[in-house]
Amino acid sequence: MRTSREMAVTAETLRQRCAELMASHPRGFGDCGWLHEAFLSVPREHFVQDSVWWETPGKDGRHTLLDRTQQPKTWLEMIYEPAVALITQMDDGAVLPTGRAKGALTSSISSPGVIIELLRHLAPQPGDRVMEIGTGTGYTTALLATRADAEHVVTVEIDAELAARARVRLAALDLHPLVIAGDGELGYTTGGPYDRIVATASVRRIPQAWLDQLRPGGVLVVPLDSPFGHDLLVRLEGDGHGTAQGRAVERVMFMRVRGQRDVVPYADLGWPTGAAPENWSDLYITAGPAGQRIILPEASATPPS
Ligand SMILES: C[S@@+](CC[C@H](N)C(=O)[O-])C[C@H]1O[C@@H](n2cnc3c(N)ncnc32)[C@H](O)[C@@H]1O
Incomplete structure (x- = not known):
């Protein structure tokens, strides 16, 4: 032994x-x-x-x-x-x-590789207010809390038991971010607005609450379901008025947020028809009160209705 x-x-x-x-x-x-x-x-x-x-x-x-x-x-x-x-x-x-x-x-x-990838694109700065959706074990939260000061980090986990376990594990390392048991699709208004928001569960439709809680110029990194058989990691910048825009930066695979497990036609999620998998990195994503739109720049003259 x-x-x-x-x-x-x-x-x-x-x-x-x-x-x-x-x-x-x-x-x-x-x-x-x-x-x-x-x-x-x-x-x-x-x-x-x-x-x-x-x-x-x-x-x-x-x-x-x-x-x-x-x-x-x-x-x-x-x-x-x-x-x-x-x-x-x-x-x-x-x-x-x-x-x-x-x-x-x-x-x-999540695997070390995928978490490193997410956080590299998120690029939180010391002093930033950060919200994470999908605490899971609390490991990603711990990495965030060592960078952005634990008191500025909020993490939301829908499963109350997982949230409680993560809180205990983090505290044992003397890390004290705010661990909220609740539906992360609603974000956490009290801790915002946020400089950085990251989700470690994927969505089909980016929740408006996250866009509303993002500071002007704030960065949202989220795995977005795609018609290509994998998720796309998208990195969007917020305008401070509930709209954010940006690109797909990597191909990834994540578990879906609980409230978005049901299949929805891609056309209803703002996807253009006929987008080819090999063009994933050219896609341009806009999300906001007018809905979610994903376009290929050359197809921008005829965006999906
Ligand atoms: C892939 S795990 C996160 C793993 C975490 N990054 C880690 O390394 O431990 C995804 C987590 O998202 C949580 N989740 C799913 N839907 C959620 C929601 N609506 N709000 C908050 N958490 C959610 C799941 O319960 C699960 O713990």
Whole structure:
């Protein structure tokens, strides 16, 4: 049996190795020195429960459990694999992590790579007011709180139990952002207006509340469902009057916010007909009181109605 000290040393080594990989990766830290430092300073394993599921199911559609008590080395190694997300909740908590299981994946600790990508595009500055939607384990919140001052960080999680667990984990690291249990699609007016808003759950339609709570020039980074079989990470800048505009910056895949799980025709979500997947990075997105519009610049003369 290894001591917790030996375990901590191993975690540090893995964190360092993961950081080295992300430092040289084209979708890694880039020139965000603060993010590299934050990644090295936050013990990611602290946010992961003992029993999680692998993201990829077996042939029978069931997800295998990865249990720390049975496989401590694999559990720790997977936490620091750049592209691995670990599933922490199925069917909104109705399925307990006690064995192989089948169900809708409803919460996870996002992979190190995707979180680094989100935060690189978000580029929060010291002193910024930041709102995160989808607290999950609280890991992304911890990275944000080391950059933007914890008292200026608000994170909203729809699952009250997950929110409570994240609050405790953050406090154990002496990080005290405001963790709100509630529907993040409504944002959190009291903490705003925000310089930065980031969602770690995807939307089909960008909620107006987020646009209303964004400061003029504020940045919103959110995974947006697309007709291409994956989400697009979009980075929009707000005008301070409830409208924001910008581009798709990456292809990603996220769990959907609870209130937007139902399928909606893309034409009703402002998508142009016939947009080709290879043109994803040319798309221009506007969202505001007039609705959501996604256009290809060359098609801008005939935007979707
Ligand atoms: C992919 S997980 C977030 C993972 C988090 N970034 C982490 O690394 O721990 C998405 C989270 O969004 C939450 N969520 C879904 N709909 C939401 C909503 N309307 N408001 C707030 N949180 C929501 C889910 O409960 C889930 O915990």
